[in-house]
Amino acid sequence: MSGGGIRPATSFTSAARETLKNRTLRANLGFATRTICAKRERVVDEIEDWQATRSAGAALKDHALANLEENLLLLEKQVEAAGGTVHWAATAQEAVEIVAKIARSHRISEVVKVKSITSDEIELNDSLKKQGIEAIETDLAELICQLADDSPSHILVPAIHKNREEIRQLFATKLGVEIESSEPHRLAEVARLHLREKFLTAKMAVSGANFAVASTGSIGIVESEGNGRMCLTLPDILVTIMGIEKVLPEWSDVATLMRLLPRSSTAERMNPYTSVWTGVTPGDGPQEFHLILLDNGRTNVLDDPVGRQTLRCIRCSACLNVCPVYQRVGGHAYGSVYPGPIGAILTPQLLAMADENANTLPFASSMCGACYEACPVKINIPEVLAYLRGKTHKQPVELAAFQVAYWVMSDSRRFSAALRGKRIGASVASMFGLVKGWTDSREMPEVPAESFRDWWRKRDR
């Protein structure tokens, strides 16, 4: 498995063909997503004005994005006023270089990490390793993936594709600990003991951000395990990498967001740990704070009037859990740190619709709409999928089939003629283009003796 990033190594179709063969993966995923979805439904149903809250969430993100430049400049000003340093990174490479430079300037060879998908997007761990700096994941599931030399397969539950027994064996081998049972508390204890030492010795931490508030220059992280709190408070130096779309103008926006995020992601009313910090506080916590504002394709997404709603995403992962495609193929099939329905629209757009493999992702959907229904900020994922499909290059054979179909459909006389008598079979074949893909798992429908319009014409007479 690759160390992350957003460039799929192959098309979705062939990646999915491989992952579908893994029956254990499908069983693990099916069980996990069904459990999360049922819990999520319960906590969402508790909120009477859920639909109105979703609309408010969509509106506040749209507003924040419409004034992005202004918000970012205010954020920069306020972070610096509070003793932090702000860096602007146009690309993944630039962001990685900034992190490495900070580490090198302090002669640091080991950093602890708060779970951050943005850091995975820029392939931070692998890049730092090449420069002799080891990045240690401290989120339990991220640690599992790191020890297994595997990549995360879910935004929120990176090791969702693994079961307890697989994890027990992994810890036993990689951490050299004898573990008698695969009970969750026992596995967590092993990880805790391993990580505690790292927290106490690390001089530098790297985090992502769930939000930033421009008016006060504050950054926020929501998490479940407390490892983030450790990273954010114990080391001397803290570096936060944040996608530019995460900035909000005001604290009142955070209030709305926090009604939506924990319920949609971990299916909790409130997550266990919410950490907020503003620059540097003398004598308390990190004494050096760097905020890296990452673009890496986001400005291009913002420029597209249809695609820009993608940037509302608050990374809750509700769309992954409800997606019938994700539930079966798993995160790795998407070839990007952003899997599932949101990944299918975000990944190709971050790559400016110019990556051939990423451009197969918008087709990785049956358009069932479960993602749109679940999205707490009302991203119309099926709409964006259909829109992005229109921006992809078509294979010549398929193109020809659709041109023929259009030629028939665009004229009712041609269409009527195609439906008459035996010609019906040919018209069906042209509609379903690649019939082999169909007949491998499905019988073709029986062709009727006459079309509806022929029946109607006879009846009319």
Next chain:
Amino acid sequence: MKIQLFITCLNDALFPRTGVATTEILERLGHTVEFDPRQTCCGQMHLNSGYTDEALKLAESWLDVFEGAECIVSPSGSCVANVREMFAHMGEWTQTPGLVERAQAMDGKLFELSEFLLKFGGVEELQPYFPHRVTYHPTCHGARALGLSDSPEKLLRLVEGLEFIELDQKWQCCGFGGTFSVKNADTSTAMLEDKCATIWDSEAEYCVAIDNSCLMHIGGGLKKQGKAPKVIHLAEVLASRRPE
């Protein structure tokens, strides 16, 4: 009421019985049914496959044919959703003058069949009779895009002799998705297998839905796997009568 049938290209070509049943139901309820043979396809297939220009032209032709009708009824949730949702979206994407307004003018005039029957009532008067064990699959575009949820089940409960069985995991997509079913055939098949298994486990003799596209996929899967349950469109169940 004077009703213009939006039969849909798929029903016209492959499932004329659904069209005949729809005509019968509406006529027996006292409506005047018309069929404009200028209609072809609403463009959903082209749109969902990424051929936006062609889809846009087909959408405009569709509006040319149906704009004058006072009421339009269609036995397909998916095609109605395409007109209701996607025509306006395409208008916005392409900035095509007037398309958004023309699409919005269809609101309150265009109905999916079960939606029409639930809104205007009268199904009891048809005295439908279908003495079989039946389960219902709420197809995604009908349930979600049109917001029908599982309301068509209410119509099935009015059918004499019909034993209704709730389908387990019914909100799960069957995996059809138009060209998705051939472009990503492996994924589509994995979804289909699970849907077929729940239908089989329900011990129903028939799986009913409001979309023949999804039923063609589900029925084709059941048949390929040699499983007994058959698929049938809701219109054909509602048009069934006790033998004289």
